[in-house]
Amino acid sequence: MSGAQPPRPRGVYVHVPFCARRCHYCDFSVARARHLPIGDYLAALEEDLRQWFSGPDDACPVPIDTLFIGGGTPSLLGVDGMAALSDLLRTRFSWDADRVEWTAEANPNSLSVEVAVGWRKLGVNRLSLGVQSFQAEPLDWLGRLHDPREAEQAVRTAIRAGFDRLNVDLIFGLPADVRRSWSQDVERAVELGVSHISSYGLTAEPRTPLGRWVDVGRVRMPGDGRYADEYLEASAILVAAGFEHYEVSNYARPGHASRHNWLYWDGSEYLGVGPSAHSYLDGERIWNVFGWDRYLQAAVEGRSVREGRERLEPDQRRLERVWLDLRTTRGLDPADVTGPVAQARLAAWRAEGWVTDDARPRLAPAGWLRLDALAAEVAEWSDGGQSSGIGSRD
């Protein structure tokens, strides 16, 4: 940041990089810790925030609409930790308790009644539980710490504590030899009364135990067919149950869509603190040092905790925008689909039922299954992406 203008994000993301155990498929910034080193962590965040607000005119606090405490396992903060974190954030940001969307993530096995009730009292009003499945074999195979009973218990606890805005993460596309009924998991989440479901396909990332198992042939990832079937199955079940499939991976009861995540998708500004956190401010994408140890060290020594930043070229900006617009029900800006080739492609997708046509072409579930290819095609085959003024809308 130049320092001349204070950042004016609409939302803030805080990364809590600690887990009691790392799941087999996880490649996020996570350090193993049974007990969260709260002192070091808050001190590092304080330095991170100081670096954001180093300009002479950076009057605080900055009003924000959304706050998202993600991880990692934020529930390891407990109530006191969350209170301390909240106090720290309030030195820089302000929010209206009635209007803010304040989400925190929790692991089913560390969401005690005390934490749920305590957080709710602090003002956390949206909870996101890393459930993944309500069945024993998949939970075990994924290396999760909780069992089916704890998963259901956590959902009930959250609801009783007053979290009417409640998300569960469910993972699909597990190998065929893991015994699991995907539709039962989706239906169970509906029955338990959650208002939001994020459902992600399992990916074997390099540098994870799962990635290595796939490399050596110990695990065989399922084919496209299974992935596609489960994806469409979830969409059908949830839409029938009254959820809106409002983003490629997200479903919500009307009015319960994640406001914070929308900031990522619609090009709004957001600010991230904590290791690996990303920000988008003033047309620039900025990201922090990835690992906790290096992040802490930089913060302790007063060095920058930023690792990289980039300003996008017009064609990069167009590619991002096309991809982000296609992710949600918002759909494409017709101005981004130019030239006969891209138009012809769009017509072909429409014929396949992948695109439904409102004023802005948007993807149907079958189209979301092909999101990456479609985004790359629109960006590649639309002419003038680099040369004409069309790409420089914002």
Next chain:
Amino acid sequence: MERIRNFSIIAHIDHGKSTLADRLLEHTGAVERRLMKDQVLDSMDLERERGITIKLNAIRLAYQAVDGLEYELNLIDTPGHVDFTYEVSRSLEACEGALLIVDASQGVEAQTISNLFLAVNAGLEIVPVINKIDLPAAEPERRRDEICELMGIDPDDVLLVSAKTGEGVKAVLEAIIARIPPPRGDPEAPLRALIFDSLYDKYRGAVPFVRVVDGSLRRGQRIGFGAGKAEYEVGEVGYMRLGYKPTGVLHTGEVGYLTAQIKKISDTKVGDTLLDADDRATELLPGYQEAQPVVFAGMYPSDSDQFEELRDALERLQLNDASLHYEPETSQALGFGFRCGFLGLLHMEIVQERLEREFDLDLVTTIPNVEYRVTLTNGESVRVENPSRMPERGRIETIAEPFVHVHIVSPAEYIGGIQALCHDRRGEYTTLQYLDSNRVEMRYDIPLAEIVLDFYDRLKSISRGYAALDYELAGYRVSDLVKLDILLNGDPVDALSVIVHRDESYEYGRKIASKLKELIPRQLFEVAIQAAIGKDVIARTSVKAMRKNVTAKCYGGDITRKRKLLEKQKEGKRRMKLVGSVEIPQEAFLAVLQVGD
């Protein structure tokens, strides 16, 4: 004239032609041995920098013979590859003799024989030389018998040499003096000089290399050509010896270069007669032919924005390669490009490599093909250089294709495999002859189109690399040929059409279709692949559509990482050609070449 000797060195590849040439340079004091390597290399680097060809077209040596007299020896280089047979024959035409080099361990090879025939046809005195006698595997006596058998000469006429150690090199120089006759010609007659080579120099323009047959060539003289209208004033004449050595004049029988600010190398055609513009000789030197391309392929820029760059690059290449033909062509599949004509496959590879390396172009080259001569039912005849331009079946009376005389020299143990290969490639057996107890020379007539694909590679793999191949054009013959089209999702892809023999068309169609299935990646839509002759589909298969292409994870607002993945995906699309609704990778356009695998 009595003390001039004009000669070349002919040999199979790697039999030591250039080492012997180096040794001759050194023995005649053209360069000091100690400095030789460096000097030669320096000169080459310099020439390369100046953008001219690096070969020594003709070099003049001064040799003090044992008879006490000084002789002028002109060593004329020959291109030495089958693609350039005509150029070789013109170079030989400028000589009175040739050193025929045979490797003492490898013996007579295919190119040895074909070059020997060319030299004998040119009426040259042949001095056989067995080289590399220093090698442990050398069998000079056996090779000597082989050569005597081949040429019908006395064993004493065969020289034994090690160009590497220098042994026998003196005897070679003496044999050149004693056995190769001096040039003949009429110094008083009007100028006639044979152009046997030509290069393009950025500063001097086209530089023809000539053998003065009659009369003399002087600075300031006005010159003309037998095959063209252009006239020029000679700026400089001279000879080469690690650089240009101007002399002001070239007399009858001499060999050298001239410059005349000639803009286009196509004015100085190899084989043409150079004349005095003010005193034109009535009769031209015999044997001039326009260089005819025999192999054709479409060359297209991968990135259509590079069309102009490709055109400029071809123009510049043609400046020093008059045998490169090209004309603009449009393909539905590949867009704007050029149909290029080459002297052969090596020539095509050289051009392709130079375009990609020197001009930094990324090219899609279509399957090479030959030129067909088609007689139509209405009696008209047309030449077809591009399979997709083949007239409709109903209008065709006959299709003729070029054949070549092929000679293959191989260890006898591979006869069976080679016969099978030749038979497979529609070859017609001519002769089989044992060169010695375990090596044979086989001759076939084979359609050039069959050689153009992967014949050479197959031959090498059948014979574990031992068989050698040479061929010469043998005219056109009518064959039962059909055009095979490839259709993707029902649309013919012009760049994938091929002409094949009817008997092979079904198997061919099946193989191409299944090769394309391997090469075309799964896409959003199913891709139906069909091979068809006219309206008859003879093979079909398909690439199933992908059911998903998404990884929707995106945590904590990390858009950057995902965008980079998408950029790669987008970049991948750029390397594909979009034909109708199908994305075709560039390798697919050469799929037919891999059908034999």
